Amino acid sequence: MSPALPEGAAPPPDGTFPDWLRPSTGAGPRGFGVYLHVPFCTVRCGYCDFNTYTAAELLAEAGGRSAGHERYAETVAREVDLAARTLDAVGRTPREVATVFLGGGTPTVLPAGDLVAMVDRLRGTWGLAAGAEVTTEANPDSVTPDSLAELAAGGFTRVSFGMQSAVPHVLATLERTHDPDRVPQAVAWAREAGLAVSLDLIYGTPGESLADWRRSLDAVVACDVDHVSAYALTVEQGTRMAVQVRRGLIPAPDLDDQAAKYELADDVLGAAGLRWYEISNWAREPGAACRHNVGYWRGDDWWGFGPGAHSHLGEGRDGRALRWWNVKHPRAYADRLGAGLTPAAGREELAPQEVRLERVMLGVRLRGGLPLADVGPAGRAAVAGLVADGLLDARAAGAGSAVLTRRGRLLADTVVRDLTG
Numbered sequence: 400m401s402p403a404l405p406e407g408a409a410p411p412p413d414g415t416f417p418d419w420l421r422p423s424t425g426a427g428p429r430g431f432g433v434y435l436h437v438p439f440c441t442v443r444c445g446y447c448d449f450n451t452y453t454a455a456e457l458l459a460e461a462g463g464r465s466a467g468h469e470r471y472a473e474t475v476a477r478e479v480d481l482a483a484r485t486l487d488a489v490g491r492t493p494r495e496v497a498t499v500f501l502g503g504g505t506p507t508v509l510p511a512g513d514l515v516a517m518v519d520r521l522r523g524t525w526g527l528a529a530g531a532e533v534t535t536e537a538n539p540d541s542v543t544p545d546s547l548a549e550l551a552a553g554g555f556t557r558v559s560f561g562m563q564s565a566v567p568h569v570l571a572t573l574e575r576t577h578d579p580d581r582v583p584q585a586v587a588w589a590r591e592a593g594l595a596v597s598l599d600l601i602y603g604t605p606g607e608s609l610a611d612w613r614r615s616l617d618a619v620v621a622c623d624v625d626h627v628s629a630y631a632l633t634v635e636q637g638t639r640m641a642v643q644v645r646r647g648l649i650p651a652p653d654l655d656d657q658a659a660k661y662e663l664a665d666d667v668l669g670a671a672g673l674r675w676y677e678i679s680n681w682a683r684e685p686g687a688a689c690r691h692n693v694g695y696w697r698g699d700d701w702w703g704f705g706p707g708a709h710s711h712l713g714e715g716r717d718g719r720a721l722r723w724w725n726v727k728h729p730r731a732y733a734d735r736l737g738a739g740l741t742p743a744a745g746r747e748e749l750a751p752q753e754v755r756l757e758r759v760m761l762g763v764r765l766r767g768g769l770p771l772a773d774v775g776p777a778g779r780a781a782v783a784g785l786v787a788d789g790l791l792d793a794r795a796a797g798a799g800s801a802v803l804t805r806r807g808r809l810l811a812d813t814v815v816r817d818l819t820g
């Protein structure tokens with residue numbers, strides 16, 4: 400069970416955009432990123448509430464006929480055509496696509512040729528920028544040397560593996576299926592194919608000791624990757640893990656333990672030359688940060704293709720922005736596009752003050768910080784207190800920007816609350 404979609408106004412059936420979304424005269428081109436959701440996994444991990452479906456679930460719903468994998472690239476191509484039509488109609492044709500990110504689910508459940516076909520469709524429609532970043536997420540046991548080489552030959556530049564932990568009992572609690580030894584092997588194959596590699600980790604799993612976490616961090620460092628994302632385990636409602644916690648079979652994650660593990664991650668990764676650039680992300684410099692995700696935090700434009708994907712087009716004529724999201728189920732998604740309708744289930748307009756609020760909430764997460772000029776009077780008045788509490792960097796504040804200290808990264812919600820008044 401993945402979480403419900405937000406509520407919002409129903410979009411027109413053909414997905415037409417409001418006229419206010421036209422760019423104001425003289426507005427420069429905005430960065431345009433593409434997120435492409437692939438809602439398939441081989442099995443569902445016990446902690447995960449992402450919008451993803453196993454083949455067994457989809458087959459059962461379709462009376463055993465088809466899980467829909469084989470037509471997925473074709474269905475997405477219909478949404479790409481709809482995107483091109485509706486963007487053209489309001490004068491927002493992207494100059495080119497700067498970044499592409501295939502996420503899931505597990506995109507590599509599909510044949511590499513299908514992933515390449517989806518990127519080809521984007522290239523044929525808008526063109527990819529020179530040096531575009533093209534990433535796919537992957538489960539370590541869903542790739543082979545051949546599939547990775549095919550992705551690289553088809554224009555992918557980066558792969559992000561869900562490693563989570565190097566410790567067997569932690570992987571077992573997370574109900575992960577991959578063998579930890581598979582991770583260094585998959586990393587080596589990806590490198591040989593010429594791909595940049597990122598690893599995803601989860602910390603604070605019940606039963607994980609600080610020594611276990613250190614072992615996972617050491618394993619990451621030994622892989623010599625140039626990018627790491629580390630997330631505190633969240634027990635999401637509706638997951639098998641939430642049931643286990645409710646029944647007292649496993650304890651809920653402990654926030655102090657997670658804070659200690661965050662600090663250890665920052666120490667170990669920092670010592671290995673990976674520097675934080677966003678609260679949960681570390682990268683080797685220069686240039687290994689995930690440009691696609693930085694685009695989200697900076698409020699760029701992006702189109703999210705696929706079931707349940709969210710999209711955002713910033714600042715039309717009067718400073719408003721538009722956000723919308725697609726229907727969640729892959730079959731509903733395919734049916735709507737097949738009938739010539741938009742797959743969007745809802746949309747909402749963001750007033751200029753909401754756009755500014757989002758800029759603060761997202762921008763402060765980045766090491767580059769947030770210009771204090773973007774913060775309202777109440778937020779600016781809170782800066783001195785946040786510096787005194789050790790949550791914002793004093794020197795950066797003196798130079799006019801809000802940059803989180805390490806303690807501030809651990810208490811980012813408090814900082815955001817104070818900066819947004």
Ligand SMILES: C[S@@+](CC[C@H](N)C(=O)[O-])C[C@H]1O[C@@H](n2cnc3c(N)ncnc32)[C@H](O)[C@@H]1O
Pocket residue numbers: 446447448449502503504505536537538539560561562563599600601630631632633634635
């Ligand atoms: C779509 S998955 C990555 C690719 C692939 N499906 C896999 O898991 O190997 C995205 C990432 O979200 C993180 N994630 C998912 N559910 C989470 C949760 N409840 N708490 C913390 N991190 C979570 C995991 O680190 C996972 O690697």
Ligand code: SF4
Pocket residue numbers: 439440441442443444447448449451503504505538561
């Ligand atoms: S493989 Fe990844 S997306 Fe699929 S259920 Fe597990 S964490 Fe979620």
